[in-house]
Amino acid sequence: MSSIIDLKRIWKVLSRILIVIFFVTGVILSGSFFTDLMKGPSLVFVLLGGVGMALMGFSAREIGAAFKNAAGGPDGKENLQNSAYFWEAAARNFLMLGVLGAFISFVTALGRSRGGIANIALQMSESFLPAVYGMILGVICFVPVLKLTGELSKHPLQESRELLEKPGEKAVKILRFENIIGYALFIAVVGWTIISSLSLYESGSPLNPLEVFIYWPSLLVVLGGTIVLVMFIGDAAAGRSFTLSFALTGLIGSLMAFVQTLISFSSRGVRDVASAMTFIISSCFIALLGMMLVGIPLEDRTITAGKNKKQLTLSRIAWYVFPVAALILLLFAFVTVLIPVKKVV
Amino acid sequence: MKKEDSDKFEIDDLLKQTLKDDLPPELESRMKKQLILFRKKMDQPEQQRREETNGALRRFFYGGGLKWMQWMLKKQVLAPASIIMVVLGAVLQITGPSSVLAESISILKTSVIVSDRVSHAESMECSIQVLAENEQHLKYFIQWLSPNLTRVQLIKQNQDIIKTMWISEEEITIADHATNILRKVEKVEQIDDQEFQHALDLLSPLDLVEQMEGKWRLKQYSQQGDCESGTFTVAIPEEKTLLELTVDLCTFLPTNFKKFLEDPKKESGEGKILMDVNFKWNTSIPTQLMLPKITKGSSCA
Numbered sequence: 106m107s108s109i110i111d112l113k114r115i116w117k118v119l120s121r122i123l124i125v126i127f128f129v130t131g132v133i134l135s136g137s138f139f140t141d142l143m144k145g146p147s148l149v150f151v152l153l154g155g156v157g158m159a160l161m162g163f164s165a166r167e168i169g170a171a172f173k174n175a176a177g178g179p180d181g182k183e184n185l186q187n188s189a190y191f192w193e194a195a196a197r198n199f200l201m202l203g204v205l206g207a208f209i210s211f212v213t214a215l216g217r218s219r220g221g222i223a224n225i226a227l228q229m230s231e232s233f234l235p236a237v238y239g240m241i242l243g244v245i246c247f248v249p250v251l252k253l254t255g256e257l258s259k260h261p262l263q264e265s266r267e268l269l270e271k272p273g274e275k276a277v278k279i280l281r282f283e284n285i286i287g288y289a290l291f292i293a294v295v296g297w298t299i300i301s302s303l304s305l306y307e308s309g310s311p312l313n314p315l316e317v318f319i320y321w322p323s324l325l326v327v328l329g330g331t332i333v334l335v336m337f338i339g340d341a342a343a344g345r346s347f348t349l350s351f352a353l354t355g356l357i358g359s360l361m362a363f364v365q366t367l368i369s370f371s372s373r374g375v376r377d378v379a380s381a382m383t384f385i386i387s388s389c390f391i392a393l394l395g396m397m398l399v400g401i402p403l404e405d406r407t408i409t410a411g412k413n414k415k416q417l418t419l420s421r422i423a424w425y426v427f428p429v430a431a432l433i434l435l436l437f438a439f440v441t442v443l444i445p446v447k448k449v450v
Numbered sequence: 451m452k453k454e455d456s457d458k459f460e461i462d463d464l465l466k467q468t469l470k471d472d473l474p475p476e477l478e479s480r481m482k483k484q485l486i487l488f489r490k491k492m493d494q495p496e497q498q499r500r501e502e503t504n505g506a507l508r509r510f511f512y513g514g515g516l517k518w519m520q521w522m523l524k525k526q527v528l529a530p531a532s533i534i535m536v537v538l539g540a541v542l543q544i545t546g547p548s549s550v551l552a553e554s555i556s557i558l559k560t561s562v563i564v565s566d567r568v569s570h571a572e573s574m575e576c577s578i579q580v581l582a583e584n585e586q587h588l589k590y591f592i593q594w595l596s597p598n599l600t601r602v603q604l605i606k607q608n609q610d611i612i613k614t615m616w617i618s619e620e621e622i623t624i625a626d627h628a629t630n631i632l633r634k635v636e637k638v639e640q641i642d643d644q645e646f647q648h649a650l651d652l653l654s655p656l657d658l659v660e661q662m663e664g665k666w667r668l669k670q671y672s673q674q675g676d677c678e679s680g681t682f683t684v685a686i687p688e689e690k691t692l693l694e695l696t697v698d699l700c701t702f703l704p705t706n707f708k709k710f711l712e713d714p715k716k717e718s719g720e721g722k723i724l725m726d727v728n729f730k731w732n733t734s735i736p737t738q739l740m741l742p743k744i745t746k747g748s749s750c751a
Contacts, residue, residue: 215554222561222663316550322543329535336529362543374699375563376673379555384543386551442559445566 147235151202153294158198160287162405175249189253196246197424203239204428208390213302216317320387327391330354344403352423355392359385389431557671567702568655572596575730580648590649599740616742623742703731
């Protein structure tokens, strides 16, 4: 009986591998359409950044358990829930990293704008590729979430509720070694990407990354607004207030600048349009970076420690709505730069 | 009294005699303290560890020279500071600070608008002065009329027109005014007159746009006022030349461009001018000028 079950499992695994092989072969044989979509450094950025973020928010034991559970290994109910959360966090991280990568590529293409118009436009279009990679990887990571939540739903309702409502008996642990490694990896990946891409400047000396990426008005507004909101919301150590505050200030700042762009189109010059667009791009970039570096890792650690599981709705809105809104605003910036509208009047 | 009860009392007495509770009070109190501490440690190991860490952090902040950080994290300081940050950011945005990114967006947007305005022009007139071989200057006068009519005049230094070329969709006609010979070719590539080679890049606005979008590499941009003029400094890597294109920022149409030999020591030109072009846009050009005709010894109007 058990040998029949084993045979079935082997066939199942083999068929999955075959499907993947067919898919990859199809992609390779499809010619230039998919090869145009391949950009190695962007993919590496999203992958390594994702690893860094996973290490920032989870312990090695939790990550190992999540992989084991995703592969079908048996485990306790609480671990199952933590594993489902890990995969959801991984999907979210990839999505956010994709959007962050798109911002970095876009700003680099603009900051280095020393090619012809056609060349710059091409680089700007390619800057959206990391977002595509992030979404694909996010979808892949979402598959275990569906699987594990399905398994969790099989358990009696009472037990699930008990798990959710477990009081914060586990204290939030201070930084573990792997968390510090995660922070270092994330900062190294983002820093290296920014510095290396700006050093590819065609002529003259390389551009200063701080000059290109830091726009003081938006930095002051986003940081100041975040601190005010965190003080109002409270419970900064849980990370949730940081995530929400960064998302809110980033969104408010960029929407204000969006209105300024539209007004500048109708009544002012190109320089005002450029200044407003810089504010949009910079606000979104700083808010995303703040969420990923400060809010989300703290929140992940709090949640896996058994706290705040019931208060995820607002956080989820911030995790998914803000990156998508930021990507739409980036698309708006792309269109605005490349459409030859000077003044509406 | 029952027998069982008497047995219990006997055992109690025996135990009291053997394990006498005669510890000195000081030692007893110390033992009690240690027992309480041990129990606490066993009950709350995690909390204990946290308290230890917090204590260490507290000692680090309070004891060391980082008192200013603790002072900064006070709500009374943090709240007004963050509000000042927001206000300062908003004020800076309104006053319009310069940044590398904003400058790049501005340059790119301006060049996109220029490219669009040029490609939608109805007519173009430009006078070109070229430094040819043997330090001689050649002059051209190009007139272009939408959709596809061009007249190029090659002018001598004494203002006499030596040759005229008419370009239409069907054919290209070249008139030599010195010999009174009129000849026709089908394509621009078939023009073998060396004198016309310098003018072939500016036969129509679309040629200019093609160069702007493909060949030119932006190096620098400077602007005088919001509605005055802007100057792009552009490099043409294939020709090893630099080019300064001045644009009227009210109409976003080029008014002048100068071509220099690229000097690696200088960001902008100011060297020997290889080509100097002055543009006039959307002026009314009579259509009959675009029809080929030969007149001996024409002079430039």
